[in-house]
């Protein structure tokens with residue numbers, strides 16, 4: 165069995181930009197390297213219709229519980245090395261550690277590479293995990309196209325990209341099973357990821373102490389497009405109170421959105437609002453009142469907030485601005501997702517492991533959306549490891565030891581969740597003469613444990 169060396173997957177000394185766009189040759193090359201390691205570990209490989217890749221290994225007799233560990237390998241344009249792959253390699257390291265461990269575990273472990281997590285190529289994020297949760301159907305495949313290619317007049321659909329990826333795998337890897345879905349549901353889903361802002365790094369600067377993050381909630385986005393219609397006119401002759409200035413309206417919306425975001429920041433309502441001012445009819449001249457403006461608002465929600473709260477607050481703003489600027493404003497909701505809270509049970513267990521192993525931790529949200537938000541699992545969670553330089557750029561940097569720490573936490577957690585109960589010394593002590601196979605069900609085990 166080949167050892168999993170982090171250097172095989174990361175060049176810790178390099179800050180070369182990564183362009184591993186989803187389903188491209190670059191992405192598939194990296195995936196093949198991971199699949200080869202999965203096979204060396206004795207894992208069976210399956211690939212589904214969206215291109216999710218899954219390595220499966222069973223531990224113990226008649227295993228029932230299924231645990232998935234994974235993340236993505238695709239990057240943004242000119243991204244960094246760690247956003248995504250850290251979570252997949254943590255999965256490999258965990259399986260390696262479980263294989264080398266003396267603890268008896270009983271369960272099925274899957275290491276997953278979720279397809280196309282970044283929205284860079286197709287304008288749609290978490291495509292692989294959304295497919296697993298039923299948020300993307302095969303019918304959508306020809307309507308989703310490569311954004312950059314589209315601008316250059318070429319049309320590459322998601323369907324074609326998946327076909328390329330699948331063909332690449334077929335010609336580079338033996339023994340792949342092609343399935344509809346790599347799984348319908350799992351009992352537990354774990355993901356590790358570099359942090360995408362600088363909360364952990366800032367903590368280090370302040371306290372000179374490394375800390376990992378236990379993600380208790382995963383943010384969602386509510387995206388709204390608005391369109392302002394005013395009236396063009398001569399800036400020299402139209403009285404101020406008669407003007408119907410579309411850019412005025414946009415500026416006012418921007419101001420009010422920021423105020424709203426600030427007001428609710430403690431209760432985690434809004435962040436990042438993006439306003440694009442586009443003035444048709446303005447022609448860049450001083451003397452024309454702009455009659456048209458468009459804007460995009462990107463709200464980020466956490467915890468108990470619902471898209472409905474945000475949309476109601478936004479409509480209120482639009483009404484006021486429209487009245488004040490005498491413009492006609494229409495809005496379109498582009499997407500609205502609800503935030504996802506992770507498993508309190510798993511988070512508690514991770515906290516206990518950290519305490520036992522003297523690893524500093526803090527509970528924190530993920531503002532950005534993550535595969536974990538969509539993966540159909542009974543219990544799911546994720547951890548963040550520190551990253552210098554944030555993410556989505558070549559400067560993102562994490563340390564080897566943080567990836568090791570994430571792997572050791574997931575190893576301990578997997579052992580805990582997949583503990584082979586009927587081989588507990590306790591059980592043997594109670595009734596040493598009874599065959600172990602008699603304790604096949606979880607409910608029996610519980611009774612014996614009492």
Ligand SMILES: [Zn+2]
Nearest residue numbers: 247248281357
């Ligand atoms: Zn990522």
